[in-house]
Amino acid sequence: xxxxxxxxxxxxxxxxxxxxxxxxxxxxxxxxxxxxxxxxxxxxxxxxxxxxxxxxxxxxxxxxxxxxxxxxxxxxxxxxxxxxxxxxxxxxxxxxxxxxxxxxxxxxxxxxxxxxxxxxxxxxxxxxxxxxxxxxxxxxxxxxxxxxxxxxxxxxxxxxxxxxxxxxxxxxxxxxxxxxxxxxxxxxxxxxxxxxxxxxxxxxxxxxxxxxxxxxxxxxxxxxxxxxxxxxxxxxxxxxxxxxxxxxxxxxxxxxxxxxxxxxxxxxxxxxxxxxxxxxxxxxxxxxxxxxxxxxxxxxxxxxxxxxxxxxxxxxxxxxxxxxxxxxxxxxxxxxxxxxxxxxxxxxxxxxxxxxxxxxxxxxxxxxxxxxxxxxxxxxxxxxxxxxxxxxxxxxxxxxxxxxxxxxxxxxxxxxxxxxxxxxxxxxxxxxxxxxxxxxxxxxxxxxxxxxxxxxxxxxxxxxxxxxxxxxxxxxxxxxxxxxxxxxxxxxxxxxxxxxxxxxxxxxxxxxxxxxxxxxxxxxxxxxxxxxxxxxxxxxxxxxxxxxxxxxxxxxxxx
Numbered sequence: 001x002x003x004x005x006x007x008x009x010x011x012x013x014x015x016x017x018x019x020x021x022x023x024x025x026x027x028x029x030x031x032x033x034x035x036x037x038x039x040x041x042x043x044x045x046x047x048x049x050x051x052x053x054x055x056x057x058x059x060x061x062x063x064x065x066x067x068x069x070x071x072x073x074x075x076x077x078x079x080x081x082x083x084x085x086x087x088x089x090x091x092x093x094x095x096x097x098x099x100x101x102x103x104x105x106x107x108x109x110x111x112x113x114x115x116x117x118x119x120x121x122x123x124x125x126x127x128x129x130x131x132x133x134x135x136x137x138x139x140x141x142x143x144x145x146x147x148x149x150x151x152x153x154x155x156x157x158x159x160x161x162x163x164x165x166x167x168x169x170x171x172x173x174x175x176x177x178x179x180x181x182x183x184x185x186x187x188x189x190x191x192x193x194x195x196x197x198x199x200x201x202x203x204x205x206x207x208x209x210x211x212x213x214x215x216x217x218x219x220x221x222x223x224x225x226x227x228x229x230x231x232x233x234x235x236x237x238x239x240x241x242x243x244x245x246x247x248x249x250x251x252x253x254x255x256x257x258x259x260x261x262x263x264x265x266x267x268x269x270x271x272x273x274x275x276x277x278x279x280x281x282x283x284x285x286x287x288x289x290x291x292x293x294x295x296x297x298x299x300x301x302x303x304x305x306x307x308x309x310x311x312x313x314x315x316x317x318x319x320x321x322x323x324x325x326x327x328x329x330x331x332x333x334x335x336x337x338x339x340x341x342x343x344x345x346x347x348x349x350x351x352x353x354x355x356x357x358x359x360x361x362x363x364x365x366x367x368x369x370x371x372x373x374x375x376x377x378x379x380x381x382x383x384x385x386x387x388x389x390x391x392x393x394x395x396x397x398x399x400x401x402x403x404x405x406x407x408x409x410x411x412x413x414x415x416x417x418x419x420x421x422x423x424x425x426x427x428x429x430x431x432x433x434x435x436x437x438x439x440x441x442x443x444x445x446x447x448x449x450x451x452x453x454x455x456x457x458x459x460x461x462x463x464x465x466x467x468x469x470x471x472x473x474x475x476x477x478x479x480x481x482x483x484x485x486x487x488x489x490x491x492x493x494x495x496x497x498x499x500x501x502x503x504x505x506x507x508x509x510x511x512x513x514x515x516x517x518x519x520x521x522x523x524x525x526x527x528x529x530x531x532x533x534x535x536x537x538x539x540x541x542x543x544x545x546x547x548x549x550x551x552x553x554x555x556x557x558x559x
Contacts, residue, residue, distance in 0.1 A: 030073065038117035038245050040067050042076045043107050045128040050083030052125035052196040052203060055225050056148045059234045060122045063146060066238030072118065072245065074238075079106045081128050084449060084475065085163050085197065089420065094446030096127055097473070098545045100282070101558050103131030104138070111139050118245045120238060124148025124195070124225070126202040126476070130279035133210065136251045137286035142244035143251050144346045145216045146237045147207040149225030150317040151195030161190040162198045164311055164477035167451055171459015174424050195225030199310030201476030204317045205272035206279060211326045212266035213259045214345030215251065218354050222321035240346055247348060255287040258340040262330075262351065264296055265338055268303035268380030269329050270320070271313060273476030274395045274484055277382060281555030293393040293553060297384040297512070304375030305399055306332060308368055311479040312399060313376075315368045323368040327358040335360060336372045385483060387515040388523070389469070389495050389505070392487035392553040394514055396507075397474070401481055402464045404509040407517070408433045409502045415439065416448055416472070423456045430465035433505040437496045438533060439472035440489025441556040445537065445546035451475035454482055467507050469514065471496055471552070483507060483514055487553040491533060498526040 022035060042064050046057035060076055067074040082092070082099040111119055118141055121132035129147070136143040154161035166187050173183040196203035207221035217237055223230045244250075260280060267276045277296055284291035306329060309315050320326075333339040334355055341352030362369040370376055381399030398404060408431040413419035419436050422428055434453070441447045450472050457463055463480040471489035474482055488494030495516055499505070504517035516523070537543040548558040 034073050038072045039114070040072045040074045040118040040120065040241065041111050041114070041116040042067065042074045042120050043079055043132065044076070044122040045079050045081040045125065047081050049081060050086060050125060051151060051191055051194050052083070053081050053148065055194040056122045056124055059146060059148060059231065062231050062234040063120050063122060063238040066235040067120070067242060070239045070242035072242045075114070077110050079103050079128065081125050084126050088449060088475065089416070089452035093448040094444050094542060096449065097447050097556060098541060100127040100131040103128050104134035107132060107135035108138050111141065116141060118241050119143040120146060120241050122146045122148060122234070124203065126275065129203065129206040130283060133215065133283045134286045136215070137255055137283055140250045140252045142241060142249060144237050144241045144244065145210050146234050147216060147221055149195050149223050149230045150204055151198045152192055152224050152226065152318055153198050153316045154189040154192045156185055156189045160316060161186060162310060162316060163190055164199065164455065166190050167455030167477070168459045171456035174456065175460045193226055197477065198316040198318065199477060200271050200273070200307070200317065201311065202273040202275040205267060205276050205476055208266055208270055208272065208326050209263040209276060209280065212263045212330060214254045214343055214351060217347065218327050219325050222317045222325045224318050243348060244346060249344065249348065252287055254344050254346065255289060256343060257289050257291070259343045260284055260289055260291050261295065261299060262339050262343060264299045265303050265333055266326065266329060268300050268382060269305060269333060270307040271305055271309050271381050271399060274382060274397055274474050275476055277395050278473065278485060278552060278555055282557050285555055285557050293384045296382060300380035300382060303338060303380045304372055305377040305381055306370050306372065306375055308376055311477045319368050323366045324359055324362065327355055328362065328369060331355045331358040331360060332372050383509055383512055385512050385514040387513045389514045389516050390486045392551055394483050394486040396483045396509055397479065398509045403481065405507065406433065406467045406481060407504060407506040408467065410435050410499050410505050412499055412501050416450060416453060419453050420456065423453055423460065428462065428466060430462065432466045433507070434466060434468040435496065435499050436468065436470040436472060437490035439470055440491055441549040441552055442546050443471065443489055443491030445542050445549065447473050447552065447556060449473045449475045450484070451478055454478045454480055469507065481507070485552040487551045489552065493530065493532065495523065497530055498523055
């Protein structure tokens with residue numbers, strides 16, 4: 001094979017002064033013939049903290065072997081992870097979004113510190129995935145992402161289960177709608193093995209966007225973690241990375257504005273997580289691409305919902321994979337003129353070339369994917385709302401809702417815990433607009449996901465009768481009439497901080513409006529009396545994060 005680029009000439013060239021550098025590399029397996037080969041970082045987030053990451057070490061070993069066979073020198077290193085599912089509803093959830101930045105910083109630090117020639121990252125959970133992509137965009141060395149794979153669904157009495165089933169079961173049991181025995185069975189059978197949460201929640205949404213952007217191999221984003229094809233795809237990814245190094249094809253050549261727009265199209269078409277908005281904004285910032293919330297709204301208006309996936313649909317990611325996966329979704333969008341086909345990808349080919357062999361129509365007999373001519377909904381499900389409560393913007397998931405407008409009295413809570421206590425205590429009534437504030441990037445700090453209260457609302461049977469708005473986030477598993485990412489957040493003086501119990505609040509998804517129905521004079525009076533709350537943390541990671549983090553409208557980035 002031709003000689004590959006090598007950034008290590010400054011540490012491994014011949015010369016007595018470089019002997020210590022070479023000696024260190026010999027100790028980890030380098031021979032005389034290896035010093036001229038490119039050195040490739042193999043980053044992974046293996047841990048037994050969560051099933052999402054429990055198999056990543058084995059996949060990293062597959063990538064390592066493939067890279068070595070292809071003529072490069074792999075060096076494995078690890079990074080952290082936090083399990084959103086385990087920390088959900090606790091103080092620990094404040095560290096989830098923070099971990100995205102820690103992961104990005106750690107990968108950047110190792111690759112820059114060791115002058116890596118290329119990078120492959122094996123990730124499988126909500127934050128190690130965008131964290132990896134942020135690092136790749138910053139580094140701009142040849143790189144490829146490998147998704148650890150989705151979990152297979154659990155089964156109970158003829159229905160598929162996911163982790164969200166357990167959160168909703170809390171509300172159902174509290175409301176007396178299921179027995180304790182059924183409640184405990186849901187917990188026992190929801191998660192049958194390794195892999196990331198099985199619906200079109202945040203992990204599967206982000207894997208789909210990475211494939212759509214061209215940073216992962218076709219079909220890789222919906223494979224099950226425990227299926228043999230996942231290991232084969234990982235080996236193929238390692239081989240593809242060495243080819244990228246040979247061509248010096250780097251992420252910023254792939255992560256163009258058009259690539260981000262393709263990713264947004266796919267998110268809308270599959271009914272993806274609200275977190276995709278936050279993470280794509282952050283990745284675009286790292287890639288120096290001008291992306292705004294207005295781009296999401298513009299693309300939403302012309303993108304049909306093509307997949308019937310949980311949380312608001314019926315199927316899980318493994319069903320999507322069997323039906324044709326993301327390549328089928330992309331081919332349908334491409335043929336409809338809704339996708340940019342000339343974007344480069346990590347295969348070395350364009351999107352259009354990658355999709356040449358993908359089916360042009362969904363196969364008959366399956367109900368997971370519909371053609372563009374007969375979508376589940378004519379436009380996308382993630383709407384950007386504005387108004388005096390969200391002058392910088394807010395994100396709502398609106399597909400599948402029975403009601404798109406609501407005006408009701410505000411029920412105000414300054415923490416997730418206080419709201420959860422009210423829901424489980426039956427103090428929330430139909431028509432209420434629940435306000436959870438001081439949970440934003442600065443105020444939390446960390447912008448916790450509100451899966452526990454939203455699932456409890458669904459479990460209580462109030463999903464179509466109340467609205468919940470917050471400066472925090474939502475899990476990809478959340479559904480119902482909810483609005484998150486409200487910016488400016490309460491902790492920095494956003495209007496959300498001025499809402500009082502019983503105030504009239506309007507959510508109108510059709511008009512993209514989130515409005516506090518209080519006069520400007522009264523708001524001015526309240527604003528003059530408002531003082532910022534004292535920081536909840538004065539030292540440690542969360543204190544540093546609160547000082548650095550920016551608005552959710554810009555992706556909640558720290559630099």
